[in-house]
Amino acid sequence: MPDNSAGNSAIENSVMRNFIGSRAMPDLVYHSPKEISDLLSMVDAHGTSARVVAGCTDFIPSVRTGRWSFDQELNLIDISKLPVLNQIEKTDDVLKIGASVSLTRILESPEVKVHCPVLAQAVEQMASLQVRNTATMGGNICMASPAADTVPPLLVSDAWVIIQDAQGEHKVLLTDFFTGPGRSVLTSGQVLTHICIPVKKANEAAWFQKIGTRTAVIISVVSAAVRVTISNGVCDTARIALGSVAPTPVRVAEAEQFLEGKPLDDQVIAECARMAAQAISPISDLRSSKEYRKDVARTLVKRSILACREALK
Amino acid sequence: MKMPLTFMLNNQQTTLEVDARQTLLEVLRNQGGMTSVHRSCEEGECGACTVLLNDEPVNACLVLAASVQGASVLTSEGLVKNGKPHPLMKAFTDELGIQCGFCTPGMLMNAYALINRAGDNLLTDQVIRKTLEGNLCRCTGYVNIIKSVHTAQKAKLAGEWW
Amino acid sequence: MKKREERLILGKGQYADDLAFFNMAHLVFVGSPHAHARIVSIDTKKALALPGVITVITGKEVAAHTRPLPVQANFTSKGWTWRLADVYAIPADKVRWHGEPVAAVVAEDEETARRAADLVEVAYEALPLAGDLRTALSPGAPKVYDDWEDNKQVHLVFDFGDPEKAFAMADQVLQVTNREGRVTGVPIEPRGCVGLYDTKNDTLEMWGSFQTPFLSRHNIAATLGVPEAKVKINAVDIGGAFGLKIHAWKENVVALASKLSGRPVKWMEPHRDFMATGPHQRDVFWDGTIAFKNDGTLLGLKATVFHDLGVESTNKGIAALSIFPACSSPTNMYKWVGMHVEGIGTVTNKSFYCAYRGYGKDKGIKFIEAAINQVAKKLHMTPEAIRMKNFIQPDEFPYHQINNYVLDSGDYPAVLNKAMEMADLDFFRKRKKELAGQGRYLGIGLVTAIEPAGVAVPNCQMGGITEARVLITPDGSVEVHSDRTEIGQGAEISHATIVADILGMDMAHIHVKRVTSDFIGQGPLSSRGAVYPASAVAKAAKLLRKKVVQCAGSLMKIPADQVVLEKGYIYPVNAPEKKISYAQFADKMFFFPGPRGLDPEILKAHDHLLDVTTTWYSPTTPESGSSYTSFCVSADIAVVEVDIDTGVTQIVKYVHVHDAGTIINAQVVDGQIQGGIVQGIGEALYEGLNYDENGQLMNTSFSNYLIPTSVEAPDIEIAHLETPSPFSETGSKGMGEAPIIGSKAVILDAIEDALSDFGIRVNDAPATPEKVRKWIRQASGQNQ
Numbered sequence A: 001m002p003d004n005s006a007g008n009s010a011i012e013n014s015v016m017r018n019f020i021g022s023r024a025m026p027d028l029v030y031h032s033p034k035e036i037s038d039l040l041s042m043v044d045a046h047g048t049s050a051r052v053v054a055g056c057t058d059f060i061p062s063v064r065t066g067r068w069s070f071d072q073e074l075n076l077i078d079i080s081k082l083p084v085l086n087q088i089e090k091t092d093d094v095l096k097i098g099a100s101v102s103l104t105r106i107l108e109s110p111e112v113k114v115h116c117p118v119l120a121q122a123v124e125q126m127a128s129l130q131v132r133n134t135a136t137m138g139g140n141i142c143m144a145s146p147a148a149d150t151v152p153p154l155l156v157s158d159a160w161v162i163i164q165d166a167q168g169e170h171k172v173l174l175t176d177f178f179t180g181p182g183r184s185v186l187t188s189g190q191v192l193t194h195i196c197i198p199v200k201k202a203n204e205a206a207w208f209q210k211i212g213t214r215t216a217v218i219i220s221v222v223s224a225a226v227r228v229t230i231s232n233g234v235c236d237t238a239r240i241a242l243g244s245v246a247p248t249p250v251r252v253a254e255a256e257q258f259l260e261g262k263p264l265d266d267q268v269i270a271e272c273a274r275m276a277a278q279a280i281s282p283i284s285d286l287r288s289s290k291e292y293r294k295d296v297a298r299t300l301v302k303r304s305i306l307a308c309r310e311a312l313k
Numbered sequence B: 001m002k003m004p005l006t007f008m009l010n011n012q013q014t015t016l017e018v019d020a021r022q023t024l025l026e027v028l029r030n031q032g033g034m035t036s037v038h039r040s041c042e043e044g045e046c047g048a049c050t051v052l053l054n055d056e057p058v059n060a061c062l063v064l065a066a067s068v069q070g071a072s073v074l075t076s077e078g079l080v081k082n083g084k085p086h087p088l089m090k091a092f093t094d095e096l097g098i099q100c101g102f103c104t105p106g107m108l109m110n111a112y113a114l115i116n117r118a119g120d121n122l123l124t125d126q127v128i129r130k131t132l133e134g135n136l137c138r139c140t141g142y143v144n145i146i147k148s149v150h151t152a153q154k155a156k157l158a159g160e161w162w
Numbered sequence C: 001m002k003k004r005e006e007r008l009i010l011g012k013g014q015y016a017d018d019l020a021f022f023n024m025a026h027l028v029f030v031g032s033p034h035a036h037a038r039i040v041s042i043d044t045k046k047a048l049a050l051p052g053v054i055t056v057i058t059g060k061e062v063a064a065h066t067r068p069l070p071v072q073a074n075f076t077s078k079g080w081t082w083r084l085a086d087v088y089a090i091p092a093d094k095v096r097w098h099g100e101p102v103a104a105v106v107a108e109d110e111e112t113a114r115r116a117a118d119l120v121e122v123a124y125e126a127l128p129l130a131g132d133l134r135t136a137l138s139p140g141a142p143k144v145y146d147d148w149e150d151n152k153q154v155h156l157v158f159d160f161g162d163p164e165k166a167f168a169m170a171d172q173v174l175q176v177t178n179r180e181g182r183v184t185g186v187p188i189e190p191r192g193c194v195g196l197y198d199t200k201n202d203t204l205e206m207w208g209s210f211q212t213p214f215l216s217r218h219n220i221a222a223t224l225g226v227p228e229a230k231v232k233i234n235a236v237d238i239g240g241a242f243g244l245k246i247h248a249w250k251e252n253v254v255a256l257a258s259k260l261s262g263r264p265v266k267w268m269e270p271h272r273d274f275m276a277t278g279p280h281q282r283d284v285f286w287d288g289t290i291a292f293k294n295d296g297t298l299l300g301l302k303a304t305v306f307h308d309l310g311v312e313s314t315n316k317g318i319a320a321l322s323i324f325p326a327c328s329s330p331t332n333m334y335k336w337v338g339m340h341v342e343g344i345g346t347v348t349n350k351s352f353y354c355a356y357r358g359y360g361k362d363k364g365i366k367f368i369e370a371a372i373n374q375v376a377k378k379l380h381m382t383p384e385a386i387r388m389k390n391f392i393q394p395d396e397f398p399y400h401q402i403n404n405y406v407l408d409s410g411d412y413p414a415v416l417n418k419a420m421e422m423a424d425l426d427f428f429r430k431r432k433k434e435l436a437g438q439g440r441y442l443g444i445g446l447v448t449a450i451e452p453a454g455v456a457v458p459n460c461q462m463g464g465i466t467e468a469r470v471l472i473t474p475d476g477s478v479e480v481h482s483d484r485t486e487i488g489q490g491a492e493i494s495h496a497t498i499v500a501d502i503l504g505m506d507m508a509h510i511h512v513k514r515v516t517s518d519f520i521g522q523g524p525l526s527s528r529g530a531v532y533p534a535s536a537v538a539k540a541a542k543l544l545r546k547k548v549v550q551c552a553g554s555l556m557k558i559p560a561d562q563v564v565l566e567k568g569y570i571y572p573v574n575a576p577e578k579k580i581s582y583a584q585f586a587d588k589m590f591f592f593p594g595p596r597g598l599d600p601e602i603l604k605a606h607d608h609l610l611d612v613t614t615t616w617y618s619p620t621t622p623e624s625g626s627s628y629t630s631f632c633v634s635a636d637i638a639v640v641e642v643d644i645d646t647g648v649t650q651i652v653k654y655v656h657v658h659d660a661g662t663i664i665n666a667q668v669v670d671g672q673i674q675g676g677i678v679q680g681i682g683e684a685l686y687e688g689l690n691y692d693e694n695g696q697l698m699n700t701s702f703s704n705y706l707i708p709t710s711v712e713a714p715d716i717e718i719a720h721l722e723t724p725s726p727f728s729e730t731g732s733k734g735m736g737e738a739p740i741i742g743s744k745a746v747i748l749d750a751i752e753d754a755l756s757d758f759g760i761r762v763n764d765a766p767a768t769p770e771k772v773r774k775w776i777r778q779a780s781g782q783n784q
Ligand SMILES: Cc1cc2nc3c(=O)[nH]c(=O)nc-3n(C[C@H](O)[C@H](O)[C@H](O)COP(=O)(O)OP(=O)(O)OC[C@H]3O[C@@H](n4cnc5c(N)ncnc54)[C@H](O)[C@@H]3O)c2cc1C
Pocket: A001, A002, A051, A052, A053, A054, A055, A056, A057, A058, A059, A060, A061, A079, A099, A125, A126, A127, A128, A131, A134, A135, A136, A137, A138, A139, A140, A141, A142, A143, A147, A148, A149, A150, A186, A190, A191, A192, A193, A217, A218, A219, A220, B043, B044, B045
């Protein structure tokens, strides 16, 4: 995630790194496997010197800003040329998206439009066309940024990821994937290969909204995704996820539970939004204060539920 | 790691000796001589380095050169035919969609892909603005750039295009 | 005919980053991670051990081989505070701001230099900060410059007209405050250059993004201790400047690196460096009281403006000097009885302050426009009514303003009327009321401004020098030389148009030359371009035309007043068929002048050489002391909608009416306006340089110093009036900065109008969504 890493923020007398406007790329060996088996053996063989990249739109800025530095020669394993990871498939009730599918392809995919429109809605508001043309959803998830915009829609969609390593395939619910800012359950030797999303049902609507200091090409100050299913005018299931308000994107369970079993009237929605904002304790940083984050989270949740209600009419 | 890189550069098969750690931006400028591909932020934020990779705009500063093996790359130099400006370039000059000229090559490439994608559909201001959001310009306020894109599309629909 | 634009669009531009010389080395700066710290030691061993590293220059080398940066402005007067600090291009003792260079690595290639930059080991002892204006001014504050008494750099005091009388006449007074956050210009291209020190001849030549080569030569020569005559500075294609490339600072280190290494040395600055160590601007706080009558007549102002200057400018004294126009400009376009304005500038541990589109004159205007709109509200007048009441009238020009400005010309009411008509004010005012009932908040902003342009200030390097040369070559083409670098503001088209018109030639034959330090002049700063250089070029072309006419008359044996110059040909008015081309004419003048061709008297008077060099100086400045020559006029009206739940502002409509005198090229003028307006919108809504409590700059990239993209930039409706300036050679007025002034003020005014139900004063730019929301919450007593 592009941020202000040219200088560190902790003040200590000796160990602060030099301010350098743009840092050099590390020495690296470039690998471009064409088969999953090659990929897995490379990741396994190179251990901690291996780094899997897809679109590089996070990798390169991280190097330039010094957020990442490498003492040893790096084995860069580019998964973007793997045909099997470059597919969007629909099987039964699941939409399965390969880790190297670009954001642009997700945005333009008819399957995504029909089966997970809230994801397309989020992707459309991400980065710029140039970045979307190379960046991947796998990368967006793996960088584990609290502000990653594809994550709230995936969380509310009950998505899971498939991780592969020498031992085989593992299915991990996205709710269990993140362990902190920039951290996830992925360990060295593992690759995220697919993202799986249960398809949208008939009585269901979902909505994504984000807010930043500017409209376009902006990292979210807060993002919100909501998904509700309705039967007989009453909310069956509710999912509410927020980005940029905690060390990882989060779901707000209490607010979700509050909504379930209730009609989506204005009062219920307002209360639910209030609870969602109540549940989070964001931090202040260079993009926003915690007060604004809490405040606007409430508005985004409220508006997203309203939009779902409108869509279900 | 040094390696030979073979790709289509402005419609010509090209082989360059590159280092695996180089970005496409560095290789196009330093080894390829394509100095219209401008460098500013090197972090994908400004769009000055926009080129077409297999016909789609990307920021050359965020692409590893090694990854374009066998691909096709088009820079604004590649739009020039027999020394003549492309109709898109002519539109930018006519409408003064260029001031300092630093953002221009990137703008051109993004606009070129947009107009090609649009086919016969007339582009709206809104679509042009949304598409160019990743190409920052500090001089023009974008007004004449948007005009230039409209004018260029008209030229294309009138059959003046390559 | 757009020669330069055609060349650039074909990819033939040569910007600083495109420069390549045989055997060229590359330089990368190592910046301080601390905002204020003593440099204990620098260990360059590891860096030097990296293969490909040539040398590492630190403050020690800089102190040994160069002098402190020269004084560029010394604007002292009795009773004022005016301090200048001795600074070197790289400090040896302590660092004073986050990012300040402590070393420069020179290597065979840039990549190696960047790697080595990470290996330079600097030990620091952190010092307490004077991190903001309030801290810096408080008693016992940490000192930025140890040898100063305190951190106050400047305190200027001005009395214009009779302020006491103004306040005595007043029915009412109103206190108004206004804050503008710290911003910067952000051309998309950062700074860069190549230095080539020729050790055989002891000469230095540089190529790069130099906005003012003549001034840069003086400053670089002075720093390196080389005679100016042995230094040449060449401006190459420049990717935007807006004042930020007037500098010659890091460039000194590049020159030194070339001298020490005996190699051409290139430096291309990364964008983050430009943000952290580039010129910053604004960051002012105004506290003033405005005096007026109940009928809306404006009388006077008493105000103090505080500037957070950051460290001493690398253009020493130039930052402090910008306080002078800030203090003078509140008079704007109205009649006043008197003003008392004080300007205070403080050094802090932030990057330095220098020119960015506006240079101070913008500040006073933005403040007074906000103040006048407050007065209008208080008196229940419309913003247009109060302006109409106080405008200087069209028959009053030239008008001697109380601050010595001699306002040249204009029709202020006509400009405002036109803008109101275009903006459909009545419609939007009605619409605002309609929407109010639906929980939507529309706001209409209105401001008017003049832009003081064409600067000449005594006691500084911006004294008004300019030189131009126009000559016809033996093949009949024309060379135009001036100090006006092309920074994307249409210098070449404008110059070529002026010369082509005067000489009756096609623009294809006019060649505007790249600017080098060989040409005297302070360059295109403070909107001088259309005033000084353009006037000098027009004057030279007119003198040249006289020569052409005289020689052609002599050649054709007709009186000079019967010679016609048209479309590249010269002919007797009565015998167009006898036309000769400029090429034929020039050939005769250069190689076969005569005696059978030309009147011997012409030869004796040396009048046959078709080459004129001349200078130009403002006709008003010498006697009045008016530091500006022309004053273009503008009115901005904006309609915005504010989403009160998120604080997000949307621009619904934007109208700008402009009178910049005679228009040389309408496209160029419109381009300046559109670009300037969008920059002003950026300042009003998004842009801010924020330092954290440790003095770390938080906005060093395009992802967090947010300039408008094509999505936020609005459609802009423009109309022109053309009242020629009597004081410039072409009737044109400088106008490069006006749009950024009005647009920032009008957007803030419109937001305030949108929030009128909440009674909020929008007086702290930028009005980011977060800030707007905070104001709303405060105003409505919400504390969540
Ligand atoms: C100008 C700009 C604007 C941006 N705007 C937004 C925005 O609006 N919203 C937003 O959310 N993000 C934004 N980003 C961030 C961007 O979305 C992400 O950088 C992108 O989605 C990452 O995808 P990638 O394929 O390029 O990742 P890469 O850079 O290739 O990888 C990112 C990280 O994930 C790891 N990784 C990648 N793929 C895998 C895998 N399959 N298995 C294991 N590890 C993997 C890499 O090792 C690396 O650590 C922006 C970035 C830029 C440059």
